[in-house]
Amino acid sequence: MLPQGVAIDSRTGIVSPSTTVYEKRLSEFRGVYSDTAALDALIASKGDLVTYTVSERKDPGTDIFFGTTVMQPGRVGEEYFMTRGHFHARRDRGEIYYTQSGEGLLLLQSRDGEIRTVEMKPGVCASIPPDWGHRSINTGTEPLVFVWCCNQDAGHDYAEIATRGMRQLVVQRGGMTAYVANPKYEA
Numbered sequence: 001m002l003p004q005g006v007a008i009d010s011r012t013g014i015v016s017p018s019t020t021v022y023e024k025r026l027s028e029f030r031g032v033y034s035d036t037a038a039l040d041a042l043i044a045s046k047g048d049l050v051t052y053t054v055s056e057r058k059d060p061g062t063d064i065f066f067g068t069t070v071m072q073p074g075r076v077g078e079e080y081f082m083t084r085g086h087f088h089a090r091r092d093r094g095e096i097y098y099t100q101s102g103e104g105l106l107l108l109q110s111r112d113g114e115i116r117t118v119e120m121k122p123g124v125c126a127s128i129p130p131d132w133g134h135r136s137i138n139t140g141t142e143p144l145v146f147v148w149c150c151n152q153d154a155g156h157d158y159a160e161i162a163t164r165g166m167r168q169l170v171v172q173r174g175g176m177t178a179y180v181a182n183p184k185y186e187a
């Protein structure tokens with residue numbers, strides 16, 4: 001591998017050339033958003049929208065890789081559009097998230113259920129410590145674009161968050177962003 005520069009579009013966040021690009025659509029989030037009726041109603045009225053796009057650049061011959069996530073603005077019921085959320089499969093691997101545009105929240109949760117948030121706004125680079133679950137949430141009205149970088153061998157462990165979600169939900173209530181306890185987590 002030789003040193004190189006890879007372009008990241010300042011508006012769309014698309015990495016070029018990328019090695020993998022994938023999209024996540026509303027229909028893949030049944031059971032992730034708390035309000036299933038609102039999810040079904042949104043799909044019925046607006047179609048199966050793409051809520052985020054991940055564009056990765058992974059090169060052989062090095063230990064790290066990077067990419068971007070572009071999250072669209074929107075809500076399912078009260079809950080803002082968000083990523084699935086995951087821990088890393090390797091418990092000793094952290095990550096950084098550098099926000100390029102838009103505004104949002106990085107919701108983090110330790111294995112014993114402690115919750116922390118880091119504001120996502122241009123110029124903020126969030127440091128995700130090893131073994132903290134992380135989910136990004138677009139609380140704004142524009143796409144939220146962030147660059148992430150971690151070890152190639154970090155891997156994803158989606159199971160825990162998929163099963164009972166994170167301890168808190170991030171919602172819009174009365175025009176304000178609010179945190180509410182997730183009943184499914186406490187059950």
Ligand code: F6R
Nearest residue numbers: 054069083084085086095148150
């Ligand atoms: C990689 C990482 C990001 C996310 C991406 C989508 O470790 O944290 O690339 O994978 O933002 O989020 P998930 O994977 O939670 O759907």
Ligand code: ZN
Nearest residue numbers: 086088095134
């Ligand atoms: Zn991660």
